[in-house]
Amino acid sequence: MKLFNINLTSACAVLSKRMKFSAVFSVVLMSSACNAFEVPKIATDTSALSYQAEVFAQGIEVPWGMAQMPNGDMLVTERKGQLRLIQKGTLADKAITGLPSIHANGQGGLLDVARHPDYPNNQLIYITYASPEGKGNGSNTALMRAKFNSETNALEQQEVLYKGEDNTTKGQHYGSRIAFDDNGFIYFSIGDRGARDSKPQNLSLDGGKIYRLHLDGEVPKDNPFVGTDNAKTAVYSYGHRNPQGMAKHPKTGDIWAHEHGPRGGDEVNLITAGKNYGWPVISYGVNYSGTSFTDLTAKPGMEQPLHHWTPSIAPSGMVFVTSNKYPQWQGKLLVGSLKFHYLVLLDIKDNEIIGQSKVLENIGRVRSIMQGNDGYLYVGIDGGGIKRITAKNATNTQ
Numbered sequence: 001m002k003l004f005n006i007n008l009t010s011a012c013a014v015l016s017k018r019m020k021f022s023a024v025f026s027v028v029l030m031s032s033a034c035n036a037f038e039v040p041k042i043a044t045d046t047s048a049l050s051y052q053a054e055v056f057a058q059g060i061e062v063p064w065g066m067a068q069m070p071n072g073d074m075l076v077t078e079r080k081g082q083l084r085l086i087q088k089g090t091l092a093d094k095a096i097t098g099l100p101s102i103h104a105n106g107q108g109g110l111l112d113v114a115r116h117p118d119y120p121n122n123q124l125i126y127i128t129y130a131s132p133e134g135k136g137n138g139s140n141t142a143l144m145r146a147k148f149n150s151e152t153n154a155l156e157q158q159e160v161l162y163k164g165e166d167n168t169t170k171g172q173h174y175g176s177r178i179a180f181d182d183n184g185f186i187y188f189s190i191g192d193r194g195a196r197d198s199k200p201q202n203l204s205l206d207g208g209k210i211y212r213l214h215l216d217g218e219v220p221k222d223n224p225f226v227g228t229d230n231a232k233t234a235v236y237s238y239g240h241r242n243p244q245g246m247a248k249h250p251k252t253g254d255i256w257a258h259e260h261g262p263r264g265g266d267e268v269n270l271i272t273a274g275k276n277y278g279w280p281v282i283s284y285g286v287n288y289s290g291t292s293f294t295d296l297t298a299k300p301g302m303e304q305p306l307h308h309w310t311p312s313i314a315p316s317g318m319v320f321v322t323s324n325k326y327p328q329w330q331g332k333l334l335v336g337s338l339k340f341h342y343l344v345l346l347d348i349k350d351n352e353i354i355g356q357s358k359v360l361e362n363i364g365r366v367r368s369i370m371q372g373n374d375g376y377l378y379v380g381i382d383g384g385g386i387k388r389i390t391a392k393n394a395t396n397t398q
Helices: 009-020 026-035 046-050
Strands: 051-055 063-070 074-078 081-088 110-115 124-131 140-147 153-161 179-180 185-190 209-214 234-236 242-249 256-261 265-273 307-309 316-322 333-337 343-349 352-359 366-371 376-380 386-393
Touching: 026 185, 046 051, 046 352, 063 366, 063 376, 063 386, 074 110, 110 179, 124 153, 124 185, 140 185, 185 242, 185 256, 242 333, 242 366, 256 316, 307 352, 333 366
Parallel strands: 063 110, 242 316, 316 366
Antiparallel strands: 051 386, 063 074, 074 081, 110 124, 124 140, 140 153, 179 185, 185 209, 209 234, 242 256, 256 265, 265 307, 316 333, 333 343, 343 352, 366 376, 376 386
């Protein structure tokens, strides 16, 4: 473990996991006391005083994912099942057509969107979404590739590259983020779908996994579980809860991801082929009620997170900052907090997280973050549209 949050909340979590109370009354007292202090102690980065979050576009309720086109236009996913186009800061009146059937169910719906690495030449995009196709009622996460026709504002040549099996009507933990590495692979996540005791540790079941495919959807022959009996061969890593942030490290090319813990135990992980990240066998979190579901925070053969937040910040979206528009933040990892309405900057050295600080407090419930090809950072806010981070007193044009 690289970083611990040593505070009263952590102590409460440890006590609630380790101590055995003879009376329910004692458990209730402990849970109430811990709930009262569930505010993470993260220092404020004073460099944020140089920046402001200005409204860039409005009219999107839950902006789950964003992708900026070469001409500056932006595709934004609306979780309820619409793909919207923003042009010069204005939301187009009509949604983009040609989407698949999408099951807007709790945390599920239309999720992430990403440009193909060679988008200028092929106009291909990728989306993840809650798909009702396949066996069983409800839905599970799917990955689709399609061509975006900017003249007709429609998706064409749609191809489902992967669909998680075992549909369920449960509305939680769909994941799902998309990332590309430098070697022609696409990664995406599917959460445990509320089935923590069956899916994350079982390689024959979808859910609680990060997957790797070729850009055309073919399973790479060197994926870690190719040749393993009954395993889903698209799986790259497993033992995850609900990964809602994923990004490529700009220097190493490694894929990093974060995931929601329960009450405590949000994690940042360096994703490595074939590794087991432990959920739910090991965790730094407890049940939402404050009760324990595991006594283990470590076990041989299971990866430790690079960092964990206990108490939880409810992370969503992440990006490595490389733009020279933010010189104080370059080289750092920027993560959004749904719960506390701020952004967290993580300091990194040699693949270790050595510090953290919060910036732009009260920005809103952060759902997604993108560094655009124009160098600006864009933040999707639940109920607040898209905000753009700019230098104070700077003149910006849309």
